[in-house]
Amino acid sequence: MSIVIWADGRLCGPGDPVVTAVDHGLTVGDGIFETCSVADGHAFALTRHLRRLARSARGLGLTDPDEDAIRAGVEAVLAAAGPDVGRVRITVTAGPGPLGSNRAEPGTARQTVLVLAGPVVRSAVARVVRVPWVRNERSAVAGLKTTSYAENVVALAQAYRRGADEALLANTVGELCEGTGSNVLVERGGELVTPGLASGCLAGITRELLLEWAAEDGLPVREARAGELPFEVLDAVAAGTGHLSLSGSIRNVVPVVSLDERDVVPGELSLAARHLFETRSAENVDP
CATH class of the missing domain: 3.30.470.10 (Aminotransferase class 4, branched-chain amino acid transferase, N-terminal domain)
Structure with missing residues (x-):
């Protein structure tokens, strides 16, 4: 169309x-x-x-x-x-x-x-790579959804060149922050943990709804404490001792199946979060 x-x-x-x-x-x-x-x-x-x-x-x-x-x-x-x-x-x-x-x-x-x-093309999974650039959590526009998207264009282009559909960024103090157009959730220790807004990430609507719905449903999803998610936490995902999901307005909630061009296995909580979001969003178009 x-x-x-x-x-x-x-x-x-x-x-x-x-x-x-x-x-x-x-x-x-x-x-x-x-x-x-x-x-x-x-x-x-x-x-x-x-x-x-x-x-x-x-x-x-x-x-x-x-x-x-x-x-x-x-x-x-x-x-x-x-x-x-x-x-x-x-x-x-x-x-x-x-x-x-x-x-x-x-x-x-x-x-x-x-x-x-x-139109839009959706996928039930995500493939991500780490990129060397960072989010400035102290920027004048940190956490705002502005049309100044050149940083994201460059980072996402590198992801596509490496066969991925999203790039993950740290912030200036080495914490996991977000993707170019998504929030990130790390599954480890029986929880799904997403970077806090102080990291400089966007306050995603899907992220917001998942936190609310998970709390109501008893699914262990929460914001990270300061310093809890260093960028190196992705090493655990690569090693298979952790898992990863992305959330966003077009993606909804999807598990990551590839990190830095290597296959990784979706976690049970990540799959449960995807199911919860699909179910609850189908019940109310304007929650």
């Missing part, structure tokens, strides 16, 4: 101009975004995604996006999309601005809001 585009209150074709060349999101990456999976024609967990979009906006110093307009855009693209639609992407930028990093004077530029719907 082709991608369906909504911009400025109307549906647009793929060749229609939708942003100016001086949009600050285009010139310097001054924007935020969210990606929702689509289930039965509805954007999954849309309310939580919009809540995080607003948090990212505040973190960048932008005003809160117009939630009503975005919801209207989501409804419009899903109504126009074909049956194989798998994702909705919401992008908000600071709007037109100078060519440098400074923004337009307050009140002189209107935010650019785009909503797109398109």
Whole structure:
């Protein structure tokens, strides 16, 4: 299927101009975004995604996006999309601005809001590699979902060159942090443990829901304590004494079956977490 585009209150074709060349999101990456999976024609967990979009906006110093307009855009693209639609992407930028990093004077530029719907390819497993670059947990944009994605593009390209579909990064103090577009969970000692937000990782919606649902279901899933998950914990996964899963809005929860181009075995808790998330997400499209 082709991608369906909504911009400025109307549906647009793929060749229609939708942003100016001086949009600050285009010139310097001054924007935020969210990606929702689509289930039965509805954007999954849309309310939580919009809540995080607003948090990212505040973190960048932008005003809160117009939630009503975005919801209207989501409804419009899903109504126009074909049956194989798998994702909705919401992008908000600071709007037109100078060519440098400074923004337009307050009140002189209107935010650019785009909503797109398109297909997606899903896999029930993940293959990952470690990469040498790090997340800066002290960055001004740590934990924000911004459109400044060049670091992720470079890291993911290396993963693909090595036959993987995700790259795993440490932070500046050597802790396991996250993937380029996913949170990570380490299975060891009868628990699934995910890096805490202080590590610099994104507060993933799937991660958030899994922590909540696991607590309700009695599945041992929790956040790591400070220093509990050094990057070297992945050595245990490679050695077969630990296991690994990824979570994300398109992946949901999936076990890792390859680390650094070597096969690894999914853990029982990782498989149980995948089953729990699939079951609970099917019960409520906007939990």
